[in-house]
Each structure stands twice: as structure tokens, then as C-alpha cells.
Amino acid sequence: KCAQCHTLENGGKHKVGPNLWGLFGRKTGQAEGYTYTDANKSKGITWEEDTLMVYLENPKKYIPGTKMIFAGIKKKSERTDIIAYLKSATLWKRFIYFNPKVSVDLNSIPLLRSANMSYT
Numbered sequence: 001k002c003a004q005c006h007t008l009e010n011g012g013k014h015k016v017g018p019n020l021w022g023l024f025g026r027k028t029g030q031a032e033g034y035t036y037t038d039a040n041k042s043k044g045i046t047w048e049e050d051t052l053m054v055y056l057e058n059p060k061k062y063i064p065g066t067k068m069i070f071a072g073i074k075k076k077s078e079r080t081d082i083i084a085y086l087k088s089a090t091l092w093k094r095f096i097y098f099n100p101k102v103s104v105d106l107n108s109i110p111l112l113r114s115a116n117m118s119y120t
Contacts, residue, residue, distance in 0.1 A: 001082070005070070008089045017068060023047050023090045028063070039065025052083050 002008070005017035012019040018031035025048070029041030043063050045051050055062045056079045058072040073079045 001070070001073075002086070005068075008086075020086060020090050024049075024087060037065050037067050039063050040067075049083050049087070052086070053079055056082060 005015050007013055007015060007019045008021060010021045012021060014034045018034035025046060027046050028043040029036040040063055056073050059066055059068045059070055
């Protein structure tokens with residue numbers, strides 16, 4: 001669902017929506033090089049599991065004026081799964097930034113393997 005409008009990889013290009021690498025812990029409207037609406041820039045929340053849970057249910061209700069055209073996901077279990085996937089696919093920026101001497105084989109992470117994702 002996300003891939004139509006977003007990329008997830010480190011250094012990935014923005015599409016209709018911003019690249020989501022490093023999403024967790026980032027404030028709304030802060031992905032470098034992406035043009036956000038004023039509503040998104042001024043929302044002032046930090047993306048974490050709880051904020052994404054509410055946002056993904058109904059993006060336009062949570063951030064009135066956002067240009068995200070996605071209608072939302074009503075099923076809580078589906079939002080939970082998407083958040084877990086996004087977290088596993090995009091959180092490494094913070095981990096590696098704060099632990100620069102750590103070498104991580106992302107292919108060894110079970111959640112990524114089960115999602116048939118490959119990182120090199």
C-alpha cells in the first residue's frame with residue numbers, strides 16, 4: 001500500500017509522498033528535500049507507533065490539509081502490521097547513526113526475512 005507513493009530505502013527518492021527512511025523519531029514535515037503542506041509542517045508531532053496508528057486510520061482527519069490522498073486503514077490489526085513493517089524497514093538510520101561502529105547484517109533480521117525483503 002505504501003509503495004505506490006513512498007520509497008523506504010536509505011537515500012531513496014521522494015515520490016508523491018516522502019521517502020520514509022528514518023521515519024520513526026522524525027517530526028512531521030521534516031524529510032529533507034520533500035515539499036510538505038503547511039498543515040504537515042506545523043502539526044508538530046513526532047512519528048512513533050502511537051502517532052502512526054492514529055494517522056494511518058484517517059490521514060486527513062489527523063492532519064487536516066495534508067496532501068496525502070490515501071483514505072486510511074480501518075482495521076487496527078492491519079495498521080499494526082504496517083507499522084511493524086515500516087519500523088523494521090526504516091528504523092536503521094537512527095540505530096546506525098547512534099552506533100556508528102556497529103555493523104548490522106539487515107538480512108539476518110527475522111521480520112525482514114519473513115517479508116521477503118533483501119538488503120545489501
